[in-house]
Amino acid sequence: MLCNKRILLGIGGGIAVYRVAELARLLVKQGAEVRCVMTRSACEFVTPLTFEALTGNSVHTRLFDLVGDNASMGHIELARWADAIIIAPATAGVLARIAHGIADDLLSTIMLVSEAPVLLAPAMNHSMWSNAATRHNTALLRERGMHITGPAAGILACGEEGAGRLSEPEDILAALLPLLTPPALAGQRWVINAGPTAEAWDGVRILTNRASGTLGALLASQAAIMGARVTLIAGPGTPATITDVERIPVESADAMLAACLQAAAGATVFVGTAAVSDFRFTRPVSGKIKRGSTGQMVVELTANPDIIATVAHMHDRPCRVIAFAAEAEKHIEHGRKKLAAKGVDAIVANDISNMGSHAGGGWWLTPDHEAELHSSNKQAFADAIIHQIMKLEE
Ligand SMILES: Cc1cc2nc3c(=O)[nH]c(=O)nc-3n(C[C@H](O)[C@H](O)[C@H](O)COP(=O)(O)O)c2cc1C
Incomplete structure (x- = not known):
């Protein structure tokens, strides 16, 4: 289904990172080439090694590591390389930085460069999700044509209940597919x-x-x-x-x-x-x-x-x-x-x-x-x- 598709998987620092490992595995299984960009906070939850092992590609974590002769791909190349970008979990912090064009780490900088379709899979505590700042940021991102899947409602990692669970990896995959097919009204x-x-x-x-x-x-x-x-x-x-x-x-x-x-x-x-x-x-x-x-x-x-x-x-x-x-x-x-x-x-x-x-x-x-x-x-x-x-x- 995703043969020859190049997916950039941006990973924010939320407790749901461990479930994104399953998403990375699914994408690879569907034939995609997957490159991961993890925020500094994401690396606190799961080490890059997990995603390197699952995708067969080294994981990018720092903007300045991509500079110099040894870097295989700079941030601009990485942004241009992607056919589509998924960010999961899209933390409140990542959503805010992208919405306001703050380019203070590798992932947010790539987001200012890329013109690829973007799928955001937010996951956070329900109060963070319903906070006016987060709602305003997601509305801005939607207005700019970014796609959002979830979050689902249920019992959250913090023990509280409400909307904030990361969508199921299968649902994220299903939401990605239409973004990769040529738009139905292109040229009109x-x-x-x-x-x-x-x-x-x-x-x-x-x-x-x-x-x-x-x-x-x-x-x-x-x-x-x-x-x-x-x-x-x-x-x-x-x-x-x-x-x-x-x-x-x-x-x-x-x-x-x-x-x-x-x-x-x-x-x-x-x-x-x-x-x-x-x-x-x-x-x-x-x-x-x-x-x-x-x-x-x-x-x-x-x-x-x-x-x-x-x-x-x-x-x-x-x-x-x-x-x-x-x-x-x-x-x-x-x-x-x-x-x-x-x-x-x-x-x-x-x-x-x-x-x-x-x-x-x-x-x-x-x-x-x-x-x-x-x-x-x-x-x-x-x-x-x-x-x-x-x-x-x-
Ligand atoms: C144990 C723990 C769990 C967290 N889970 C989430 C989460 O699910 N969603 C979220 O938006 N932030 C969560 N945070 C807060 C983020 O880690 C924090 O806002 C961080 O600055 C986000 O960085 P990033 O947006 O660059 O990845 C959590 C923090 C801790 C300590």
Whole structure:
């Protein structure tokens, strides 16, 4: 399974080091060439000799030992050598140093050099794991596209119970495999719009809606993780994505349309998740409109451009254009009408109750196909939608 794959196994100083010996053995058994880098603390728990015996390679422990004529590989070469990096156990200390770019030992320095996919397997006391600093550090690492497996919950080495156990070596291996296969969306360019739009009435008031932008942001991150080059045109409040996603913040429907047309030209896929305001104020003003004394205010609205239909009819239109239909009832019937009217390749019909909530799920509709997407949350919904889009390409 891992024939000719070069795995750099970074080992932090936690009690779970002894279980990483089993992981090293498994990787070698699968045909990988494994080189280990141990932190100074890791060597307090298990000697490098254990990993040398298991991998057949000398273990690297000190940055400055790699300098000079006798060194077989410097830290830069070691970082470039790896097809993938696993860090197990990823201690709270290692996570913090990588998250903040602190290059004060061999492992953390390699992490600043390497561009290989990274799998982190944290293990620590449950309080260390739930500490705000560790949570913040792991969130940063995830945002940068690093993969995290575990920790599992159970009785910990310290005798306390909670989340903090190193994932089983077999589970770490299973999480590694997808990182070594060529990304499914490599070479593709995806453009996604997300969130609500905000139409100015005057200098302080806006017309907007309840969309959160969560689904669009999740789709953008997931497509980028799967290898696509992704641009997210993000309405106000759209959540953060992994840093690989190019983000273009916009407010009004007009600004969103302009950004979409520019980004979507020649793209592989366009996904229109944004809840674009159907109307804008006909005569917005720059100051602040006074309350007045009549007890009534009549305003005139003008229809906004239809972004998804405009993108679907561009002359250098994306290969696939996918629209969303948020409906209160007759989801499939209304979705099918929209599919025909907009000239898109597929519609994701979903219930308006999904908007602004964690709920996911809906219907995938193409001219000749219909599938219900049962998803308990928005991440699962995003995964299911990407899966359907990939099937369109086949
Ligand atoms: C007996 C013992 C067990 C420890 N187990 C862990 C652990 O499981 N996870 C962890 O993050 N730190 C653990 N620590 C603390 C780390 O060893 C310590 O933070 C160290 O500085 C980590 O160094 P490193 O991150 O460079 O490997 C343990 C310390 C001791 C003394």
